[in-house]
Amino acid sequence: MGTYEKMVANAESYIGLPYRFLYGTDEKPKDAECFVMTAQGDGMKNAAIDDGDYIVFRKTDKPRNGAIVSVILESGEMMCRRYFNEGNKIRLRRENGITPDLIVDKCEILGEMVTLIKKYDQPKEAV
Amino acid sequence: MRKFDEEKLMAICDFIKDYQREEGRSPSYREIGRHIGQSNPGLAARYIKELERRGMLNKENDGTIAIDTRLFSGHTRNASLVGAVACGMPIFAEENIEGTYQLPTEIFGTTEHFLLMAKGYSMINKGIEDGDIIVVEKTNTAYPGQVVVALIGDEATAKIFLPQKNKIILRAANDSVDKDGNRTYPDIVVKECKILGIVDRVIHAVN
Numbered sequence: 066m067g068t069y070e071k072m073v074a075n076a077e078s079y080i081g082l083p084y085r086f087l088y089g090t091d092e093k094p095k096d097a098e099c100f101v102m103t104a105q106g107d108g109m110k111n112a113a114i115d116d117g118d119y120i121v122f123r124k125t126d127k128p129r130n131g132a133i134v135s136v137i138l139e140s141g142e143m144m145c146r147r148y149f150n151e152g153n154k155i156r157l158r159r160e161n162g163i164t165p166d167l168i169v170d171k172c173e174i175l176g177e178m179v180t181l182i183k184k185y186d187q188p189k190e191a192v
Numbered sequence: 193m194r195k196f197d198e199e200k201l202m203a204i205c206d207f208i209k210d211y212q213r214e215e216g217r218s219p220s221y222r223e224i225g226r227h228i229g230q231s232n233p234g235l236a237a238r239y240i241k242e243l244e245r246r247g248m249l250n251k252e253n254d255g256t257i258a259i260d261t262r263l264f265s266g267h268t269r270n271a272s273l274v275g276a277v278a279c280g281m282p283i284f285a286e287e288n289i290e291g292t293y294q295l296p297t298e299i300f301g302t303t304e305h306f307l308l309m310a311k312g313y314s315m316i317n318k319g320i321e322d323g324d325i326i327v328v329e330k331t332n333t334a335y336p337g338q339v340v341v342a343l344i345g346d347e348a349t350a351k352i353f354l355p356q357k358n359k360i361i362l363r364a365a366n367d368s369v370d371k372d373g374n375r376t377y378p379d380i381v382v383k384e385c386k387i388l389g390i391v392d393r394v395i396h397a398v399n
Contacts (some may be wrong), residue, residue: 069340075355079213079260081268086325086395113396119299124209128211133398181396183319188337 068137070125081149085119086179088178095131098124100176102135102145109133109145111160111161116182122176133178148174196242200228203240205248208257218257232277268294271327273307277347281387295327304330307394308341308348314377315339315350317365325394328352339365344384350391351380360385 080101085091087099113134114120114138120133128134134148136157146157146167157167207227212218212254221233221240230236240257241248250258274291279285284306310324320341321325326341333338342354351362352359362379362385 070220078298080298082296085273085291085293085349087397088391089323089399156259157275181397183394183396185319185339185391185393187339187390187392188335 067088069171072175073121076100082121082180086182087123095096096123097181098136100124102144107161108164109147111162112147114145114160114181114185115183120178120183121180121182123179124176126172126174135177136167137173137175141176148177196239201242203228204236205243208249209260212259249335260276267297269297269300269302269305271295271300271305271307273309274348276308276311276349279346283343283348300327300393306330308350310350310394314364314366317367318352320350320365320391320394321396324343324394326391327393329392330389332387334390335389338391339391341388341391343388344380344382348381348388353387356387359383 069185080100083092083103084097087097088094093131099121102120102122104114104116104120113135120135122135128148130148130150131145132148135143136146136148137143141192144159145159146166147160149156149158153170154170157169157172159167204224204227207224208219211217211223219227221236224234224240225231225236228236228239240249240251252258270292271294272284272293273291273293274283275288275290279288293307306328308326308328310320310322310326312322320339328341334353336353336355339350339352340362341348341350342353345364349362352365354361354363360382362380362382364375364379366377368376370376
């Protein structure tokens with residue numbers, strides 16, 4: 066069983082989301098396999114991803130350059146990073162403006178972000 | 193003991209899971225049979241029994257395949273996608289609803305929502321971009337400073353709600369100015385306005 070299959074088998078739950086939310090159209094796309102993760106911490110805040118947001122990833126091991134990806138390092142650590150393919154190296158950026166880029170020879174990409182479901186913090190009383 | 197074709201076994205298992213996810217119900221034995229190119233549902237039954245023996249699926253009392261409980265761990269609430277410009281009719285009029293979608297309560301909770309497509313960049317500083325789907329909690333009241341969807345004339349628009357003594361200011365969240373220094377998105381000042389709801393979530397699709 067691959068990492069992705071293991072992750073799906075151990076999923077907390079399956080969530081149905083309208084295609085419209087993921088692909089901007091009501092038609093079923095050819096390649097519709099997605100998974101959802103919740104963002105933890107503020108490591109991707111410069112990419113407008115905040116703690117508690119839901120990130121929908123489309124399953125792929127060939128993300129576009131500059132895409133936000135769900136990635137597993139050789140150490141087994143899973144993270145959310147911006148992805149740059151630089152030929153023989155892969156650059157993984159934590160979008161917080163502080164942490165230096167991580168450059169690796171190899172990593173396993175699970176998917177790239179297609180949709181961000183942001184919770185919206187509203188002032189709850191008069192300001 | 194009869195042998196099982198492992199590949200076929202896994203293909204059936206995947207087929208059942210995908211089918212449940214897509215259709216919300218289990219496939220019939222006949223459908224499973226067809227999927228593996230067998231018109232005889234007896235063979236499918238034998239494989240299903242084996243999958244059950246291995247603990248990879250459960251059966252209901254009536255022999256049908258049980259739905260993976262995680263599929264329905266959450267329930268859904270319907271929400272209508274309304275057109276931003278209602279052209280004279282009420283914004284929630286049937287003619288103005290572009291579609292109804294099921295929102296999983298796990299993410300969106302159980303309050304009543306409607307959906308609106310964001311147009312333009314007037315709310316960019318509050319994280320709403322052109323083409324985003326705004327998930328709006330239906331309510332007629334709001335606190336000052338909240339981002340509301342209000343009806344201005346015929347148009348439903350998201351703005352910051354700033355009630356004053358005898359007027360209401362609806363302010364954009366975009367400070368850009370034109371070459372004369374005037375705000376590109378000036379305040380909208382009205383005597384009164386109808387609040388349709390407050391923004392609860394924003395769905396942003398990456399292109």
